[in-house]
Amino acid sequence: LVSAKASNKGTETAAAQKDPDFSKEEPWERALKTTVVDMDVGQFRGQKVSVWDMLHSQYIPEENRKELLELYRAGELTLEQVKTVVSTIITKAEAARTEQAANVSSPRVESTVTEAEGTHLQED
Numbered sequence: 099l100v101s102a103k104a105s106n107k108g109t110e111t112a113a114a115q116k117d118p119d120f121s122k123e124e125p126w127e128r129a130l131k132t133t134v135v136d137m138d139v140g141q142f143r144g145q146k147v148s149v150w151d152m153l154h155s156q157y158i159p160e161e162n163r164k165e166l167l168e169l170y171r172a173g174e175l176t177l178e179q180v181k182t183v184v185s186t187i188i189t190k191a192e193a194a195r196t197e198q199a200a201n202v203s204s205p206r207v208e209s210t211v212t213e214a215e216g217t218h219l220q221e222d
Contacts, residue, residue: 126170129177135185140192149181157188 123131130150137147140157153163166183169175175183 124171130170130180133177133181135181137185137188139189140195142188149177149184152184152188153180155188157191158184162187 127150130153131148133149134146135149135152137143137145137152141155142152152158153166158166166175166180170177170180
């Protein structure tokens with residue numbers, strides 16, 4: 099006969115057993131690390147990424163990260179608001195990067211030269 103014993107440990111203790119630093123984390127930090135977002139841009143394309151990882155990515159400048167963390171810790175921003183702001187910053191940064199890459203590889207110089215020649219020919 100095998101008896102199952104109910105565990106009082108809970109998920110936090112189970113997580114603490116896997117990661118010794120887990121119990122040292124502040125609740126606000128733990129929330130950022132356990133809240134995940136589906137991202138469809140840049141290095142996160144098609145992945146579920148924690149808000150913590152997004153905050154510490156190349157897309158978020160250090161001063162923005164510090165400001166967001168301060169506001170979140172102070173209770174001025176909710177977790178949902180932090181998630182939205184970080185997702186928006188990443189999406190816009192990746193869109194700007196994509197647009198910049200497209201502009202660099204486009205034949206912009208050729209079209210400018212052609213337009214100038216066309217204008218000159220019309221004057222004649």
